[in-house]
Amino acid sequence: MGKGVKGMARETLLTLAILSALLGTVIVAQITGEGFVITLATKVAIFALAGVGLNLALGYGGLVSFGHAAFFGIGGYVTGILASHAGAGTAVTTLPFALMGSNEMLGIWPMAMLAAGAAALLIGALSLRTSGVYFIMVTLAFAQMLFYFAISWPRYGGEDGLSFYVRNSFPGLNTLVPVQYFAICMALLVLALILSAALVRSRFGLALQAARQNEQRAAAVGIRPYALRLVAFVISGMITGLAGSLYADLNRFVSPAMMSWHMSGEIMVFVILGGVGRLAGPVAGAAVFILLEHLLGGVSEYWKALLGLLLLAIVLFAPGGLIGLVLRRDRHV
Amino acid sequence: MKLKSGLMGTIAALVMGLGAAQAEGVKVGMITTLSGGGAGLGVDTRDGFLLALKQAGEAGSKVDLVIEDDQQKPDVAVQIADKMIQSDKVDVLTGIVWSNLAMAVVPSATAQGKFYLSTNAAPSQLAGAGCNARYFAVSYQNDNMHEAAGAYAKGAGIGKVFIMAPNYPAGQDSLAGFKRFYDGEIASEVYTQLGQTDYAAEIAQIRASGAEAVFFFLPGGMGIAFMKQYAASGVGIPLIGPAFSLSQDILPAVGDSALGIKNTSSWSPDLDNAANKTFVDGFQAEYGRLPSLYAAQGYDTANLLLSAVAKADVTDAEAFRAALAAADFASVRGKFRFGPNQHPVQDIYVREVVKVNGVLTNAIVGTAMTDRADAYADQCKM
Amino acid sequence: MVLFIEQALNGLQYGMMLFLMAAGLTLVFGVMGLINLAHGSLYMVGAFACAWVAAATGSFFLGLVASLVAAAVAGALVEVVVIRRLYHRDHLDQVLATFALILVFSEGTRWLFGSFPLYLTLPPVLSGAVMLPGGLQYPLFRLAIIGIGAVVALGLFFLINRTRLGIRIRAGEADREMIAALGVNIERLYTIVFALGAALAGLAGALVGTIQSVQVGMGEPVLILAFVVIIIGGIGSIKGALIGALLVGMTDVLGKALLPGLFARVMVGSDAATVGSALASMLIYILMALVLLVRPQGLYGQRG
Incomplete structure (x- = not known):
């Protein structure tokens, strides 16, 4: 493929450097007692995870999903719903089988990923019948549909969202301590990055990228793009759903805003700001986004205008994103 | 530099935690709606609150106030509350206009040991079984x-x-x-x-x-x-x-x-008492418009807070709570007292x-x- | 029955407003192949221009003219400065750049006008209600919106089917290289089409802003609905946009008005009304999914 061994090694190095920087920030913050910095770093890790999910579909599969907030929100709501039932000691449902609430992260994560994956399967199966600009708008519209459902379904708070006051638990850790919760999120992010790197280099990943680059040629060698893309879309949705679950626990609160199209746009921004199809792209993108939000947000209320200009500059003049700028190499197309 | 001040802050916090009284005064975080369709309510809440601090002169300067816009979004309010508690280290939160935002913020804030004084929203959930010693509704109960x-x-x-x-x-x-x-x-x-x-x-x-x-x-x-x-x-x-x-x-x-x-x-600009006259005239002089109910409630909340700060130190939670519960201030609503659930009893x-x-x-x-x-x-x- | 007719009129008015939004969006996509998320910002620009000029001059009609002009100028400016560089990029870049434009427009407007919503007052000629045959009173201004929508629809059909500009637009949709080879100034054509779409969005913003309020971010919910409209109608088709807009407007208003009651009648239990209203708010998206299942290119779409 376009990148040489040297380029690959440099990108891996850069990925490690970015992750170390995030980790280093937290260590310094822990020593100095800046609890809020740790919360911000946790947010970076979670948003990056959501971006890693999207990057799989968008960067490697070429599927411009403008509706990933749906999976983020579903992950969040599964977490909120299970936690609130566990708090009240009631069953979520008794049909077709009894499902009790839970406040164990290890039990919640698979459920969140399963639900997000199921939604991705349905949405993907329909949306992948279209392509190009239709795909963008259809994924957007499906996410909006779930958004409005969340707003108008009163059982779990509707418009108001759902609070669950106490963070879910993880064996051996006190998740309410910021640095311990950060460790959980960071570990999951690293796992997802490793999985994503392995997936991209696997036969599946190579076929997926081949289908993105030239559909006809891929079809000629026996690759069926629809099935490939659907699988990629589902895995992508599951990872973003896991991020949603973590985000719900970070805030101990979920609301329809997690599914809004702004969220979809922001997840996309993490990926593109960092660099589409770059392993560490979402991490760099999320870090810069949160940094800008926090630094500029304090200086002026109008920081989003500056973010907009930065984004414009990236799209127009540096399509490889920040990682591309550092590595001085455009995304191989 | 940031690192150094953070270190100093930690040391200072440790020292205070050991029981040394904090320099008198109180750090207050105001979360309110300053943009969008609900901005008018938040702006009036803020302006009423600030007017009371200003009129209090020297005493008002003991209140160290940070203000942030929640955009009328519960998720934003939750994150601002986290920031104010973890980063700004506030003692008291206040200012939320909307009940859904209050439901997202108040229980977790009081669970973390912060006081919450409501300038407006007072949902039924927080008045009955969900009442809390650190939560005061200065405004009314929603119903x-x-x-x-x-x-x-x-x-x-x-x-x-x-x-x-x-x-x-x-x-x-x-x-x-x-x-x-x-x-x-x-x-x-x-x-x-x-x-x-x-x-x-x-x-x-x-x-x-x-x-x-x-x-x-x-x-x-x-x-x-x-x-x-x-x-x-x-x-x-x-x-x-x-x-x-x-x-x-x-x-x-x-x-x-x-x-x-x-x-x-519960309030009207023509309500006939001295505190209300000072408030309505002062508000018009300061901002060039008539105050709303939200401004009146923000003003009352600030005056309640000042009355408590004058009597007790916020680090002594029991004494500070008792000082708040006494409601020893001149309300623009005339007669005003708290009931047993720390919600108003008023006409x-x-x-x-x-x-x-x-x-x-x-x-x-x-x-x-x-x-x-x-x-x-x-x-x-x- | 009177209630049903009034709700149907509400649906028609809503649909006409969506048509004004969707027409520009679908034209721009059809001719330039560009997906423009910032279309909602042009709607907002129109509304603010109307509110500002109406307040400054005291004339609502001058405000309406201002909304058309301001949105068209803003549109042309954006086209020349940013959008022009995006025609040959993939849709991802277009989505991102126009998403960035939304942020710039929204915060710019907030900086200029503040965070407070603005309110417009209708001139006496257009305010109040009129008595319709059948004994129904209906707000005059909402009737006017229906009328304006119909006039714009007719005007667009005339423009595209009967004028030189229309011939060029249709040629541009069919074959972009060809029309450039024929000596048409393609850059100018693109700017004109973009400005025309922007002006329609601005007009829609001013009309809706008058009924409701003028505030930052007002264009975003409408933009998404306009997307649904052009997906249903088929991207690039004005006729599709009109049919799609009316379908979406009617489905949404009638669904919200009738479904909760309907469910309460056939279902037992207190959940009936909430199931009904939850379903009603998703109805247009379900409609879209159904259309996509049957015709992935939309009702009047050309491309697959």
Whole structure:
């Protein structure tokens, strides 16, 4: 493929450097007692995870999903719903089988990923019948549909969202301590990055990228793009759903805003700001986004205008994103 | 540099944690709505609060205030609260206008040992079983004004009412409160979307309902949009509202079609007491406009806080709580005290929209309820 | 029955407003192949221009003219400065750049006008209600919106089918290289089409802003609905946009008005009304999914 061994090694190095920087920030913050910095770093890790999910579909599969907030929100709501039932000691449902609430992260994560994956399967199966600009708008519209459902379904708070006051638990850790919760999120992010790197280099990943680059040629060698893309879309949705679950626990609160199209746009921004199809792209993108939000947000209320200009500059003049700028190499197309 | 000040901060916090009294004063975080359709409410809350601090002079400077805009979004409010507690290290939170935001922020803030003084939202969940020693509603309990409107409608002999509110905790409290004291026929009970801007469908339902009056709870931009569209629709059924639907932030945008509408409130600009006169005159001098109910409640909250700071140190939570509960300040509402669940016991008046010197405002025409506490106080175990 | 007719009129008015939004969006996509998320910002620009000029001059009609002009100018400016560089990029870049434009427009407007919503007052000629045959009173201004929508629809059909500009637009949709080879100034054509779409969005913003309120972010919910409209109608088709807009407007208003009651009648239990209203708020998206299942290119779409 376009990148040489040297380029690959440099990108891996850069990925490690970015992750170390995030980790280093937290260590310094822990020593100095800046609890809020740790919360911000946790947010970076979670948003990056959501971006890693999207990057799989968008960067490697070429599927411009403008509706990933749906999976983020579903992950969040599964977490909120299970936690609130566990708090009240009631069953979520008794049909077709009894499902009790839970406040164990290890039990919640698979459920969140399963639900997000199921939604991705349905949405993907329909949306992948279209392509190009239709795909963008259809994924957007499906996410909006779930958004409005969340707003108008009163059982779990509707418009108001759902609070669950106490963070879910993880064996051996006190998740309410910021640095311990950060460790959980960071570990999951690293796992997802490793999985994503392995997936991209696997036969599946190579076929997926081949289908993105030239559909006809891929079809000629026996690759069926629809099935490939659907699988990629589902895995992508599951990872973003896991991020949603973590985000719900970070805030101990979920609301329809997690599914809004702004969220979809922001997840996309993490990926593109960092660099589409770059392993560490979402991490760099999320870090810069949160940094800008926090630094500029304090200086002026109008920081989003500056973010907009930065984004414009990236799209127009540096399509490889920040990682591309550092590595001085455009995304191989 | 940041690192160093952080280190110093940690050391200072450690020292204080060991019991040394903090330099007298209190750090307050105000989370309120300063943008979007609900901005008018938050701006008035803030301005009322700031006016009280300013009028207090030296004492007011002991209050170290940080203000952030929640954009009327619960998720934003939650994150601001986290930041204020973890980064700004505030002792007291206040300012939230909307009940859904309060429900997302207050329980977790009080669980982390912070005081919360409500300038407005006071959902039923926090007044009954969910009451908390560190939570004070300085404003009212959500149902109060609506209960008073129900009592007024009953007293006025209105036989059939169409009732409408947005679908969020305060909206549900609102209609429940109205029905608690109204025993006539309910033509229809409609929940709209929070933040809705087009009421054509609801107005069609009102037209077809055959009701004698419409009770509507639509604060902020929602109320403005509804009343403008209602006036254009030609439906002539008279309106009744709680103060929120006809408060000073709404009237100028609605215009003369609001004239004569009755509404219920715990406060009015023409309420005759010395504190209120100082407040209304001071507010007009400072900001060049008439204050709203939200400004009055922000002003009262700041004065309550100042009265407590003068008596006790915020690090001594028990003493500070007792000082707050005593409500030892001159309220713009005249007589004011807290009930056992730390919600107000106060009179609720009936007001009418009038025009004074070319400006639309409200004037008191009667009293709907005297010494009203709330329906949830006995469920509160504190 | 009177209630049903009034709700149907509400649906028609809503649909016409959506048409004004969707027409520009679908034209721009059809001719330039560009997906423009910032279309909602042009709607907002129109509304603010109307509110500002109406307040400054005291004339609502001048405000309406201002909304058309301001949105068209803003549109042309954006086209020349940013959009022009995006025609040959993939849709991802277009989505991102126009998403960035939304942020710039929204915060710019907030900086200029503040965070407070603005309110417009209707001139006496257009305010109040009129009596329709059958004894129904209906707000005059909402009737006017229906009328304006119909006039714009007719005007667009005339423009595209009967004028030189229309011939060029249709040629541009069919074959971009060809029309450039024929000596048409393609850059100018693109700017004109973009400005025309922007002006329609601005007009829609001013009309809706008058009924409701003028505030930052007002264009975003409408933008998404306009997307649904052009997906249903088929991207690039004005006729599709009109049919799609009316379908979406009617479905949404009638669904919200009728479904909760309907469910309460056939279902037992207190959940009936909430199931009904939850379903009603998703109805247009379900409609879209159904159309996509049957015709992935939309009702009047050309491309697959």
